[in-house]
Amino acid sequence: xxxxxxxxxxxxxxxxxxxxxxxxxxxxxxxxxxxxxxxxxxxxxxxxxxxxxxxxxxxxxxxxxxxxxxxxxxxxxxxxxxxxxxxxxxxxxxxxxxxxxxxxxxxxxxxxxxxxxxxxxxxxxxxxxxxxxxxxxxxxxxxxxxxxxxxxxxxxxxxxxxxxxxxxxxxxxxxxxxxxxxxxxxxxxxxxxxxxxxxxxxxxxxxxxxxxxxxxxxxxxxxxxxxxxxxxxxxxxxxxxxxxxxxxxxxxxxxxxxxxxxxxxxxxxxxxxxxxxxxxxxxxxxxxxxxxxxxxxxxxxxxxxxxxxxxxxxxxxxxxxxxxxxxxxxxxxxxxxxxxxxxxxxxxxxxxxxxxxxxxxxxxxxxxxxxxxxxxxxxxxxxxxxxxxxxxxxxxxxxxxxxxxx
Amino acid sequence: xxxxxxxxxxxxxxxxxxxxxxxxxxxxxxxxxxxxxxxxxxxxxxxxxxxxxxxxxxxxxxxxxxxxxxxxxxxxxxxxxxxxxxxxxxxxxxxxxxxxxxxxxxxxxxxxxxxxxxxxxxxxxxxxxxxxxxxxxxxxxxxxxxxxxxxxxxxxxxxxxxxxxxxxxxxxxxxxxxxxxxxxxxxxxxxxxxxxxxxxxxxxxxxxxxxxxxxxxxxxxxxxxxxxxxxxxxxxxxxxxxxxxxxxxxxxxxxxx
Ligand SMILES: Nc1ncnc2c1ncn2[C@@H]1O[C@H](COP(=O)(O)OP(=O)(O)O)[C@@H](O)[C@H]1O
Ligand SMILES: [Mg+2]
Numbered sequence: 001x002x003x004x005x006x007x008x009x010x011x012x013x014x015x016x017x018x019x020x021x022x023x024x025x026x027x028x029x030x031x032x033x034x035x036x037x038x039x040x041x042x043x044x045x046x047x048x049x050x051x052x053x054x055x056x057x058x059x060x061x062x063x064x065x066x067x068x069x070x071x072x073x074x075x076x077x078x079x080x081x082x083x084x085x086x087x088x089x090x091x092x093x094x095x096x097x098x099x100x101x102x103x104x105x106x107x108x109x110x111x112x113x114x115x116x117x118x119x120x121x122x123x124x125x126x127x128x129x130x131x132x133x134x135x136x137x138x139x140x141x142x143x144x145x146x147x148x149x150x151x152x153x154x155x156x157x158x159x160x161x162x163x164x165x166x167x168x169x170x171x172x173x174x175x176x177x178x179x180x181x182x183x184x185x186x187x188x189x190x191x192x193x194x195x196x197x198x199x200x201x202x203x204x205x206x207x208x209x210x211x212x213x214x215x216x217x218x219x220x221x222x223x224x225x226x227x228x229x230x231x232x233x234x235x236x237x238x239x240x241x242x243x244x245x246x247x248x249x250x251x252x253x254x255x256x257x258x259x260x261x262x263x264x265x266x267x268x269x270x271x272x273x274x275x276x277x278x279x280x281x282x283x284x285x286x287x288x289x290x291x292x293x294x295x296x297x298x299x300x301x302x303x304x305x306x307x308x309x310x311x312x313x314x315x316x317x318x319x320x321x322x323x324x325x326x327x328x329x330x331x332x333x334x335x336x337x338x339x340x341x342x343x344x345x346x347x348x349x350x351x352x353x354x355x356x357x358x359x360x361x362x363x364x365x366x367x368x369x370x371x372x373x374x375x376x377x378x379x380x381x382x383x384x385x386x387x388x389x390x391x392x393x394x395x396x397x398x399x400x401x402x403x404x405x406x
Numbered sequence: 407x408x409x410x411x412x413x414x415x416x417x418x419x420x421x422x423x424x425x426x427x428x429x430x431x432x433x434x435x436x437x438x439x440x441x442x443x444x445x446x447x448x449x450x451x452x453x454x455x456x457x458x459x460x461x462x463x464x465x466x467x468x469x470x471x472x473x474x475x476x477x478x479x480x481x482x483x484x485x486x487x488x489x490x491x492x493x494x495x496x497x498x499x500x501x502x503x504x505x506x507x508x509x510x511x512x513x514x515x516x517x518x519x520x521x522x523x524x525x526x527x528x529x530x531x532x533x534x535x536x537x538x539x540x541x542x543x544x545x546x547x548x549x550x551x552x553x554x555x556x557x558x559x560x561x562x563x564x565x566x567x568x569x570x571x572x573x574x575x576x577x578x579x580x581x582x583x584x585x586x587x588x589x590x591x592x593x594x595x596x597x598x599x600x601x602x603x604x605x606x607x608x609x610x611x612x613x614x615x616x617x618x619x620x621x622x623x624x625x626x627x628x629x630x631x632x633x634x635x636x637x638x639x640x641x642x643x644x645x646x647x648x649x650x651x652x653x654x655x656x657x658x659x660x661x662x663x
Contacts, residue, residue, distance in 0.1 A: 114449035355461060360498040361459050364571060367487035373513065378502030378554070387501070 008109045014122025015114035031298040031330050032269040042156035042184035046126050048073030049151035055178035056147050057399040064142040064212040065090040071152040089133040096131045103133050107162050111190035111218050118214040122158050122188045129160035136166030145174040145175040149180035161189035165197035172200040182210035191219035199226045206235040213239040223249030230387045231258040232396050234403050238267040245274055246282035257383040258287040261403040262295035272301040280311035287318045290382040291327035303344050304336040320350040321379050376404050408433040417456045417470035426452045426634035436519045437607040442614045450614045451495050454583040458492040459485050489578030493568035493585045499556040506551040509574050540573040544600050551659035561588030569600045581612045586620035599625030620645040
């Protein structure tokens with residue numbers, strides 16, 4: 001293995017060690033307790049375990065490339081020949097690390113640093129994952145479909161994703177975290193969009209209901225580039241997912257929508273940033289959640305506008321539909337603004353299904369249970385309809401609604 | 407026996423002692439159009455909601471019989487499937503549910519009405535055709551069917567979509583709560599035309615309004631005046647004209663004294 005990689009792993013390991021497991025007194029962990037979790041219990045899988053994408057939400061169908069990581073390694077990867085012929089790199093990060101060191105070195109560990117425990121731990125321990133590079137000017141119409149799964153119960157999967165889009169490049173990446181076996185998943189995704197690039201990024205977190213899921217996804221978006229990011233979180237027991245966008249170029253756009261359904265005693269923690277470092281950029285975040293039983297969700301989102309980022313247009317909202325009186329949703333929006341001439345707005349709500357709206361539907365002959373379902377689906381649809389690809393959107397709607405009891 | 411019989415109907419706001427309807431009697435048969443007129447706050451919308459089974463009100467006395475069945479034993483969806491329809495004064499937005507999907511769900515819920523509750527969904531082409539015809543009748547642009555129902559619609563648009571739903575569900579008893587409000591004169595003509603086209607021997611209509619304007623387009627057989635939760639007077643169509651000159655206040659006084 002290359003020495004630069006060794007050096008980074010070592011730095012990450014030291015940082016991880018020094019940071020230690022966060023406690024409730026850490027500002028970002030105020031609502032998510034890790035007490036009683038014995039992380040050492042989960043041995044990191046280094047080996048891959050044979051298998052396929054059987055648990056994926058997005059079925060067979062046309063794709064530009066497919067990749068499956070099970071436990072420690074990628075077990076299947078394919079890339080359409082005509083896509084490869086255009087210079088697209090897509091495949092196992094471990095396999096491609098040496099060959100494409102020039103692509104990886106400027107990104108790995110620099111987009112997502114080692115200043116947070118789980119990201120640092122992953123920096124030290126990641127075993128495999130994805131490298132996707134779309135060269136300047138290449139537009140790939142079909143989606144890349146990737147899946148990550150823990151196949152060996154009670155083990156840890158350390159996954160890593162690197163995506164780089166050249167100037168004017170276009171791509172759609174679907175990243176599914178499959179139910180598989182219970183265990184501990186920790187990963188980092190680093191995405192870099194060059195000028196006028198366009199990435200549609202769909203992340204489905206459907207990990208086992210008994211799994212721990214930690215992830216830090218972060219994107220840097222250059223001038224006039226656009227990131228359309230849709231997240232769907234319906235799995236895992238607890239953990240934290242960071243979704244961060246940094247708008248580094250003037251006129252860039254970052255749209256981030258998420259739907260989540262949390263039931264039982266599960267706990268979902270989403271931490272987002274919209275960092276405006278350049279003028280006239282647009283960011284728009286819409287998170288919609290449905291909470292059942294004694295489930296709990298936490299969303300903490302900050303809009304950060306740097307000095308000189310005039311003409312910023314930033315929006316964030318978190319709406320929660322509470323289907324149980326014992327469920328709880330916390331929304332913590334935040335604004336840190338260091339410049340004038342900006343438009344930043346936010347909103348957060350949590351409430352039950354509006355009984356008047358339910359009455360309206362029932363007055364049309366629709367039975368109560370069906371009316372409630374329609375209201376829930378309609379509520380989530382408002383976020384899901386931002387996914388441009390109809391096939392993906394319908395697959396996600398079905399998967400999400402499966403989590404909502406009739 | 408008339409198809410709809412309301413007898414001594416008293417209703418409170420749920421979980422409170424505030425009585426809004428204070429003993430209403432009314433009879434209506436299919437093929438008839440009745441109008442209920444009354445000032446703001448007299449209880450007109452409450453009556454329409456109570457007829458439809460709104461959970462926010464509690465019937466404390468009296469009964470509502472429709473085609474021999476006690477409506478008070480039925481939830482709103484059952485009343486709808488029994489043939490009632492309410493055009494809301496303030497229709498709700500249904501975010502994320504398109505007009506076409508919403509109406510199709512409602513139509514299918516009605517078709518499922520058999521005793522075994524078997525599914526008998528309408529075929530999509532047939533549904534599309536019916537919806538398109540009804541939209542044409544109400545001069546609604548085709549593209550509107552893929553928008554979320556009432557979401558961001560103007561007041562007048564919402565009223566048109568209420569009548570569109572009525573056209574698709576073909577009720578036996580239509581309750582139209584201030585369907586004329588928010589409509590400009592052209593829209594009023596179109597919507598009234600729609601109501602008249604749907605009206606027939608198999609449908610009764612209860613038009614609720616505080617203006618007599620819509621009654622120039624949809625002619626009632628009888629008019630009832632509702633003041634402070636009571637019907638203070640009933641009469642023929644000429645009552646609307648009388649009201650216009652005397653006003654509700656005079657009329658209420660007259661009746662009480
Ligand atoms: N849910 C409610 N909560 C409080 N007051 C209500 C409620 N519903 C009706 N009312 C009161 O009852 C009276 C009648 O209301 P409504 O039926 O809407 O009158 P109308 O439709 O004739 O204008 C009004 O004074 C109104 O404020
Ligand atoms: Mg009213």
